[in-house]
Amino acid sequence: MAKIKKHTLTFENDYAYDLIGICSHYGDYRLVWSINEQLNTHFERGTELFLVSGRKGNDAAGFPYYAFQEEDNRLEMYLIKNKYEGKFLIPEKQQIDYFLFVCDNFTVDIDDWVETLRSLPGVMAAYAFDPATFTSTEQIIF
Numbered sequence: 001m002a003k004i005k006k007h008t009l010t011f012e013n014d015y016a017y018d019l020i021g022i023c024s025h026y027g028d029y030r031l032v033w034s035i036n037e038q039l040n041t042h043f044e045r046g047t048e049l050f051l052v053s054g055r056k057g058n059d060a061a062g063f064p065y066y067a068f069q070e071e072d073n074r075l076e077m078y079l080i081k082n083k084y085e086g087k088f089l090i091p092e093k094q095q096i097d098y099f100l101f102v103c104d105n106f107t108v109d110i111d112d113w114v115e116t117l118r119s120l121p122g123v124m125a126a127y128a129f130d131p132a133t134f135t136s137t138e139q140i141i142f
Contacts, residue, residue, distance in 0.1 A: 017103040017142060018110045019129045021082075021096035026122035028081055031098065032066050034120045035079070039113065043068045043079055050080055052089060052139050061087040076103040076142065092134045096127075103142050 024031050032043045049062025065080040078101040082089045089099060100117075102108055110128050117126035131137040 020100040022098040023125040
């Protein structure tokens with residue numbers, strides 16, 4: 001009897017976004033106002049929830065978000081609340097209140113933005129994260 005060869009196909013995610021975690025005691029609307037004032041952005045609240053499917057694909061969760069698109073640089077940003085209705089967007093970082101996703105970033109220096117966010121009065125902490133270090137970011141698709 002011939003040996004059966006098994007091949008395993010693995011996918012490596014290419015994250016096309018930078019990730020900033022923000023700890024703030026402000027409500028989302030107040031935080032967005034501060035960010036818009038300081039970073040000269042124009043975040044607007046999304047009309048629907050940002051949906052993220054679960055690992056098994058059947059238990060989707062929705063999260064409120066704010067979006068900003070800069071057409072000149074083709075830059076998209078999303079500020080998403082980490083906890084909503086008892087579910088976490090990124091459960092590995094439950095102490096983070098908001099995540100700022102900067103998609104297709106070629107113009108923004110993330111370290112400068114983190115420093116600017118830390119200087120906002122309602123922000124207690126801001127951190128740049130590598131999305132590849134969290135398993136839950138595999139379900140986040142823009």
